Amino acid sequence: MPNLKDLKIRIDSVKSTQKITSAMKMVAAAKLRKAQMSAESARPYAERMEAMVGALAKSFDGVQGAPELLAGNGKDEKHLIVLVSSDRGLCGGFNANIGRFARNKIAQLQQAGKSVKVLCLGRKGRDQVRRQFGETILETMEDLTKNGAQYSDADAIALRIRTMFEEGEIDVCTVVYNKFVSAITQEVTPLQVIPFQLDEVESNEEEENDELKALYEYEPSEEDILEELLPRNLSVQIFRAMLESFASEQGARMAAMDNATRNAGDMIDNLTLTYNRARQAAITSELIEIISGAEAL
C-alpha cells in the first residue's frame, strides 16, 4: 500500500501535466484556425494556376518538345523525396506516419535499383529517416513553419529543386506531406511535382477547361507561357504542401493533446480513489487501535 504522501505527490504531478496538455491543446486549436485560414486563402491562386497549367498542358499532351518540367526528362533513375514534417513533436502519429511512409518508399525505390535523395522540411521527419537511410538525406530545413508557412520559403525550395533537375541530379521529384482532411484526420499523401501531374482538383473542372481552352488566346505563345508558368507552379505546389502539412500538424497536436488531457483526467480519478481508500484504511486502523486500547483497560 503506497503511503498517503506519495499518492498526494503523484496526483499533483499528474494534475500539472494535465494543465500543460490542455494548454497545448488550446494553443494548437488557435493555431489550427489560423493555419486553416491561410490554407483557405491560398486556394484561389493555386486553383487558378492549376486551371491554367491544366489548359495549357492538355495542348502538349503527347507532343514532342514539351517543357521538361512537364513531361520529365525521359528518365526514372534518380528520385528526390521532399519530406514535409514538423519541427516539434507531441502531435500523435503525425511524424511517425509520414516517416514510415517515406522509409517504405525509399526502400522500395532502392530495391528497384533507383537512387534516392531526401530533402527534409522539418526536424522530426529527418529523425524518422536518419536511422535507416541517413546517407540519403541531402539537407534538413528547420523553422520553416515558425510563423506559418511562407511563400518565399517555398519559392527558395522550388528554385533549389529546379536547379537540381536542370543539372540532371534528379529525374523525378515527389513531395510527401500530410494532407489536411479534417481537424482530426490527416492523410499521408505523395505528390509528384516533377514531371508535373495534373491532379483530381483539376479534373473536376474539366468541362469548364475544355470550354475555356478552345476560347483562349495566348500571348505570347503557349510554350512561352508554360515555360514561365511551370516554375511558379512548382513553388505553389510546395507552398500548398507546406500549408496543408502545417494545418495537419496543428490538428494532430490538438487531437493528441485532447487525448492526453483526458487520460490524465482518468489517471487523476484513479489515483484519487486509491488515495481516499488509503486514507480511510488509515483512519479505520487508527480507530481499531484506539478502541482495542480502550478495551484493554
Place this chain on the structure above:
Amino acid sequence: MTDTVQFELVSPAKLLLSEDVEMVVVPGGEGDFGVLPGHTPMLTTVRPGIIDIYENDKIAKRIFVEGGFAEVSGTRCAVLAEEAIALDELNRDHAEARLQKANDALQAADNDIAKKDAERELRAAEAMLAACGA
C-alpha cells in the same frame, strides 16, 4: 451585357482584391493591355509594373505587381501575382535595398537557373523603383 469587369488580384497567400471595375489596364508581357467588358478570353504573362483600375474614366487605384499571369474572359480579369503593393504604399528605400539585393544575387548566381531567377528579381526591383517615381 454588364458594364463592369470583375477584377481579381490574387497572390499565393491570399485573394488580395476582388471588385467590379469599369476598366483595368494590366502590364502584359507583350505590352500593356486594357480590359473592358467583353474582352476576348486570353491567357498572358504579366511583367513587373503598375495595374491601373479605372472608374468614371479616371484612375481610381494604382497597384504595383511584380510579374505573374493574367487570365481574361469576357466578364472577368484575374491577375496572379506573387506580390502586389498599392502604389502609395511603395517605399523608395525598400525598392533600392531590393535592387541592391537583386544585384548581389545576380553576382553570386553560379548556375543558369539561379541567374534567371536573379534577373527576374532584378527586373522586378527596377520596375518597383520606377513605380516609386510614378
